[in-house]
Amino acid sequence: MTGLITDGPVLLDLDDDGVAHLRLNSPQSSNAVDVDNLKLLHEAVLRCHAEPDVRVVLLTGEGRNFCTGGDVKSFASKGEDLPQHLRSATAWLQIATGAMIQLKAPLIAAVQGFAAGGAGFGFVCAADLVIAADTAKFFSGAVRVGMAPDGGTTVTLAQIVGLRKALELLLTNPTLTAAEAYELGIVNRVVPEADLAEEALALARTIAAMPPLAVSATKRLVWGGVGASVDERFAEEARVVSELSGTSDSREGLAAVIERRTPTFTGR
The missing domain is CATH 1.10.12 (Lyase 2-enoyl-coa Hydratase; Chain  A, domain 2)
Incomplete structure (x- = not known):
């Protein structure tokens, strides 16, 4: 694969089975996103679009958590400039998430720890298939901090769980366990945390072997x-x-x- 990304907050490589490994690589911040790494994520997804050998994209997050949403420390530092900053951050989140949905290849998200906010929870809802560790947790979290859901979740979550349940989840912001997310259809499969990487790769390789x-x-x-x-x-x-x-x-x-x-x- 040309254009591998081997360093920085977003990593990308392609194995011999046609599985592109797309990794959020900011474990020190629980893979929280900001404008800069959303741009890099979008660039990585575009490389998957352009590479004919990519048959499946496997999205993972390094460290304890898959992705905890926006970088709240970065947001808080903007002061009165926060509205303008969030317009940019939200736009790049939309661009990156939309590129995932538009990928020709299926995107599988493998989730450990927290998948939260418009980025973490949004990426889960935008994925084609989701496999979760039994210790994973899912929530939107936007309304509880005076924001509105983004990352497409007002549409994608409703498509997955239905209008009434989506409104309940987005308005009350419960933290869903992996088992609860499975019951709602938000994830396809729940596995022991120790087996997550192996099980996710096996699923990706199964699909990569298809036409x-x-x-x-x-x-x-x-x-x-x-x-x-x-x-x-x-x-x-x-x-x-x-x-x-x-x-x-x-x-x-x-x-x-x-x-x-x-x-x-x-x-x-």
Whole structure:
């Protein structure tokens, strides 16, 4: 992979299985975000967009916590300039989060410790799949400090848990355990904390072994279908199925079934 990021608050590398490892790397601040590292995160996501060998993106946070939201110490230091600073920070959070949602490859978030605020909780809600340590905690936290939710959570959380439950979570700001987040559908799987890295990588490799064009198309169909009726989506599904049927991967998949062998997918 060209353009690896090996130093700084955001790290990026690609393994031989097509899994891009995107790491928030500010453990001393619990991976809290500010304008500078949101810009770097956006840059890293764009590199994943541009790299054809990326089949899955695995998003993790170094240290005890996945991401605790905005850097409140940085915010407090702005004084009367805070509104202007937050306009910039919120814009970059939107840009970075939107780029994650628009990734062709699925994004898996692996969460330990706290996932909080428009960044931590927002990244979880924007991910395609989420695997959590059994000790993980989730909350929005915005209203409790006189702010409003951001990072897209007013939309993504409602899509996941429904309108009424989203309003309850965002207005009352409970701290959800991993088990509670699982029951609400916010996370897909809960595993022992010691097994999180291994389990998340295994899930990423499982998806990376699938035909990437079909995986990407499925992601886009599901995200694009939120709020639409089944009738509205029939035509788009048919178009995508027809398009995929002409790919080498589709022919390889059918041949592998007939020949009773493991397929090899190339993304073409």
